[in-house]
Amino acid sequence: MSDPTGFAPHDHRACVSSALAAAEAACAERGARLTPLRRRALEILLESHKALGAYDLLERLAAEGLGDKPPVAYRALNFLTEQGFVHRIERLNAYVACAHPEAGEGHGAAFLICRDCGRVAEALASEAPLAADARGAGFAVEDAVVEARGLCPQCQPGSRP
Amino acid sequence: MSDPTGFAPHDHRACVSSALAAAEAACAERGARLTPLRRRALEILLESHKALGAYDLLERLAAEGLGDKPPVAYRALNFLTEQGFVHRIERLNAYVACAHPEAGEGHGAAFLICRDCGRVAEALASEAPLAADARGAGFAVEDAVVEARGLCPQCQPGSRP
DNA sequence: GTGAGGCCGTTATGTTATAACGCATTGCTA
DNA sequence: TAGCAATGCGTTATAACATAACGGCCTCAC
Ligand SMILES: [Zn+2]
Ligand SMILES: [Zn+2]
Ligand SMILES: [Zn+2]
Ligand SMILES: [Zn+2]
Numbered sequence: 001m002s003d004p005t006g007f008a009p010h011d012h013r014a015c016v017s018s019a020l021a022a023a024e025a026a027c028a029e030r031g032a033r034l035t036p037l038r039r040r041a042l043e044i045l046l047e048s049h050k051a052l053g054a055y056d057l058l059e060r061l062a063a064e065g066l067g068d069k070p071p072v073a074y075r076a077l078n079f080l081t082e083q084g085f086v087h088r089i090e091r092l093n094a095y096v097a098c099a100h101p102e103a104g105e106g107h108g109a110a111f112l113i114c115r116d117c118g119r120v121a122e123a124l125a126s127e128a129p130l131a132a133d134a135r136g137a138g139f140a141v142e143d144a145v146v147e148a149r150g151l152c153p154q155c156q157p158g159s160r161p
Numbered sequence: 162m163s164d165p166t167g168f169a170p171h172d173h174r175a176c177v178s179s180a181l182a183a184a185e186a187a188c189a190e191r192g193a194r195l196t197p198l199r200r201r202a203l204e205i206l207l208e209s210h211k212a213l214g215a216y217d218l219l220e221r222l223a224a225e226g227l228g229d230k231p232p233v234a235y236r237a238l239n240f241l242t243e244q245g246f247v248h249r250i251e252r253l254n255a256y257v258a259c260a261h262p263e264a265g266e267g268h269g270a271a272f273l274i275c276r277d278c279g280r281v282a283e284a285l286a287s288e289a290p291l292a293a294d295a296r297g298a299g300f301a302v303e304d305a306v307v308e309a310r311g312l313c314p315q316c317q318p319g320s321r322p
Numbered sequence: 323g324t325g326a327g328g329c330c331g332t333t334a335t336g337t338t339a340t341a342a343c344g345c346a347t348t349g350c351t352a
Numbered sequence: 353t354a355g356c357a358a359t360g361c362g363t364t365a366t367a368a369c370a371t372a373a374c375g376g377c378c379t380c381a382c
């Protein structure tokens with residue numbers, strides 16, 4: 001099982017730069033183009049371990065003169081999610097940078113979403129959840145979404161305010 | 162582990178009527194009011210094991226003269242989901258009738274969503290998924306969404322077209 | 323009967339997402 | 353080098369999903 005990165009204090013500088021490096025490398029290898037706009041969108045998402053709505057991202061991009069119409073944000077997000085650099089959080093209609101760039105493309109992930117501070121931790125799916133139920137039903141799982149809402153360690157009663 | 166109702170052939174008449182009866186009973190017990198509008202909304206959702214968008218439901222209601230403005234549908238859906246008679250499918254922005262009315266209010270559920278025919282099977286969450294990861298992170302899970310997309314038995318290559 | 327609360331009709335608006343057209347750049351190919 | 357296909361992005365418009373807020377009506381407790 002993996003460390004669900006996101007809540008525990010860590011060297012976030014390294015976290016960001018290794019994610020960017022991984023994205024560069026993956027693009028180079030796949031012949032995908034990490035354009036300035038896409039790269040900047042990824043950087044913005046990497047700034048925090050929080051999920052950002054498409055329009056929040058767009059606002060940030062617009063502030064930097066990088067485009068201010070919805071399709072600009074959605075196209076960047078589509079590219080980044082297709083490449084596996086960003087995940088969509090269905091419960092929030094929002095997008096979070098992948099916290100496990102070292103895991104492959106299309107890795108299964110599970111998310112822990114703090115309802116208080118909004119941070120999102122990403123755990124690599126230890127095993128396909130539902131596997132037993134799916135087998136029982138003869139259902140062929142193609143991809144699964146696992147999203148838990150709750151309180152992160154810092155936001156639980158008893159932790160320092 | 163429970164039978165993930167929804168794909169396997171079954172006595173759907175009984176399926177519908179037992180769900181309605183369970184809803185009636187639960188409302189009676191809790192002092193909640195299953196008004197004609199709410200009841201009809203639930204019936205419509207029960208007709209198929211598919212998820213319906215709020216506006217699809219609204220269209221159905223409107224056709225019967227039961228209201229044609231978005232809040233009508235959303236209020237009914239809110240009531241039904243609060244009572245546990247209906248679940249929201251986050252990935253689809255849609256709503257499906259609970260297939261396990263016998264399970265308690267607020268039971269944890271996992272969904273198998275067929276991308277071809279649109280049917281949704283509901284499995285009672287065998288065990289809190291993520292439990293291990295959440296413990297590892299010191300995260301207190303309040304509720305979890307588990308939604309798998311794939312192909313149901315009838316829609317898999319090899320089954321009768 | 324009166325007041326409180328629940329339910330619903332309605333208007334208006336907010337939020338999230340996509341379709342579709344056109345232009346510019348890139349990189350190939352004839 | 354000229355032509356051409358593919359990709360990225362600017363832009364307009366619209367679709368799809370969801371809620372805020374007000375007012376009327378009914379029911380039930382007091
Ligand atoms: Zn970090
Ligand atoms: Zn928190
Ligand atoms: Zn049924
Ligand atoms: Zn199917």
